[in-house]
Amino acid sequence: MATDVISLIKEDHRDVESLFERLQKMPENRPALLAELAAKFIAHSEGEEDEVYPVLAKRRPEEKEEVHHGAEEHHEAEEMISRLLETAPESPEFDTLLHELIDAVTHHVEEEENDILPVLEKAVPFEERVQLGKAFSKRKAEVLAAPIKPRSRTKDELLHQARELGVEGASGMSKDELVAAVRRKKQEQG
Ligand SMILES: [Fe+2]
Numbered sequence: 001m002a003t004d005v006i007s008l009i010k011e012d013h014r015d016v017e018s019l020f021e022r023l024q025k026m027p028e029n030r031p032a033l034l035a036e037l038a039a040k041f042i043a044h045s046e047g048e049e050d051e052v053y054p055v056l057a058k059r060r061p062e063e064k065e066e067v068h069h070g071a072e073e074h075h076e077a078e079e080m081i082s083r084l085l086e087t088a089p090e091s092p093e094f095d096t097l098l099h100e101l102i103d104a105v106t107h108h109v110e111e112e113e114n115d116i117l118p119v120l121e122k123a124v125p126f127e128e129r130v131q132l133g134k135a136f137s138k139r140k141a142e143v144l145a146a147p148i149k150p151r152s153r154t155k156d157e158l159l160h161q162a163r164e165l166g167v168e169g170a171s172g173m174s175k176d177e178l179v180a181a182v183r184r185k186k187q188e189q190g
Pocket of ligand 1: 045048070074108112
């Protein structure tokens, strides 16, 4: 039977969860596991943002906010991956950062599977979802063939996050100040 884009996305989610488990259990294999995670996470995210999210936003304009939020979370997770790539795998800091990444991605996967994918399933018929799956896989392959390049949040995304979190004076802040303020607010709010 043909595979639709929703199954492909969920399969990637399970794959990332298994990489997280191995990263925690096999510290000696962290360099290779982290490189694999970085490549796969970025390819999956770009595939979704380029091929899947726009279709959903077009069919269901009321989902635009949700779709922006999803992309914002991808970019934030990629910033964490960048920091991990620069951190010694055997250091305590690596463990802290890895935990932060696992928490953030677990939250994102839950939101995607509970809020985004069920809407996509209703909005797009199966045959079209199969075609969408092909486009998603093709885009992922292109990203996987290129050097690993984690992205970061745009200033607009940071401003949006800061406002959602209730950071005061956000509109006058620089990008670095926004990063710090969002981080502080998230820690405060647990
Ligand atoms: Fe995603």
